Amino acid sequence: YEKSADKAEAVAAEIRALGRKAVAVQADAGSTEGARAAVDGAVAGIGGIDILVNNAGISRQGLFADQSLEDIDALLNVNIRGVVLTTHAALPHLGEGGRIISISSVLAGRVPFPGVSVYSATKSALEAFTLGLSRELGPRGITVNTVRPGATDTDMNPADGPQAAAMLSGISLGRYGQPQDIASAVAFLAGPGASFITGTSLLVDGGAGA
Template sequence: MQIDLTGKRALVTGASRGLGRAIALSLARAGADVVITYEKSYDKAHAVASEIQALGRRCEAVQADSASAEAIQEAVTHAARTLGGLDILVNNAGIARGGPLEALTIADIDAMINVNIRGVVLTTQEALVHMSDGGRIINIGSCLANRVAMPGIAVYAMTKSALNSFTRGLARDLGPRGITVNLVHPGPTNSDMNPEDGEQAEAQRQMIAIGHYGQPEDIAAAVTFLASPAAGQISGTGLDVDGGLNA
């Protein structure tokens, strides 16, 4: 199926690398203009913007710490001004801190809550001011939101689990505007955060039904579909893209 997003205006948070980069590029290849945010990776973010511009699409990289309410609001407003509005929001920015609960610092816990939960809520809140009716909101969760299959990730899993109820509730709220809200749950996916040749990779691979890690493009394909007109009747749901890990 050929997905056509020509004329659509998208904001993808945390898109300097990994899943975010793949998502931004996929949306652009389908025809969307894209603004991406990044926290620290200036060179990588602007390289992504250049790749998208080379496709003939508009793109700008905006620095924004997703833990900062002010930075979020400014970035979303800038994106909407640059693109002339928003049709698609992908809440991809996220962080992880692992280890036994008693070893996590308050700073670790606050960081995950601020980026993975509050950042998503505030980004969406600001984006809705600029989003057209019939828009698309896609949150990036984790397979760990529904099954905590390994130790040391309780707080991270909690922050991703919160997106389940946020997505369902917002789908109810925004249905009258024709805006769909969905959640993609990646499984082990080859990225800087969880490389397929990392220390924990083999243990995770053993839990994946199809036996191998996903790639960022697998997540991007799911997001691009949910952003498309073909997914107009899908809202308030979570899509596992985890190779059957949670089957």
């Protein structure tokens, strides 16, 4: 986590209550030092890494000509640079059967409305990185995939937000996704049933991309 210490510690406590190991590590996902600290903290706290889920991501919407360089840098740093750095730091700890799962977006390679050019570009880059890495790590028995959420009810894109009505009109199932919908897709790709799936993007968008 970067700022939400209380929420991160609460999740870790829930996991420990289930009899599992968990540790919350503060780190800046977009910096080399932060990526290394996150991985080192996880290894120290739970004893190793078998599954890496790259979940950090931000959105900064607005026409490209109007976006500040600070917003553009933030999008690039968190959405793609952070994934590359964290994956690089974690790779020495992953062995046969390891999993790398990155959270992408329905907007990867698809721009249905103005104002998401840089965001879409970062997620498209993430998809390309995943494809290349799946080729490199396949011989080591490590799978590399992405999950591409559509409109999901989170702080970044709430179901009661100003754009919700417009988004709902394009979703076949007629509702926003819930965080558990995305978590279930990640759990599937992390499990034994997905051992022959790599270099793939799992679309979880309620039919918005149909």
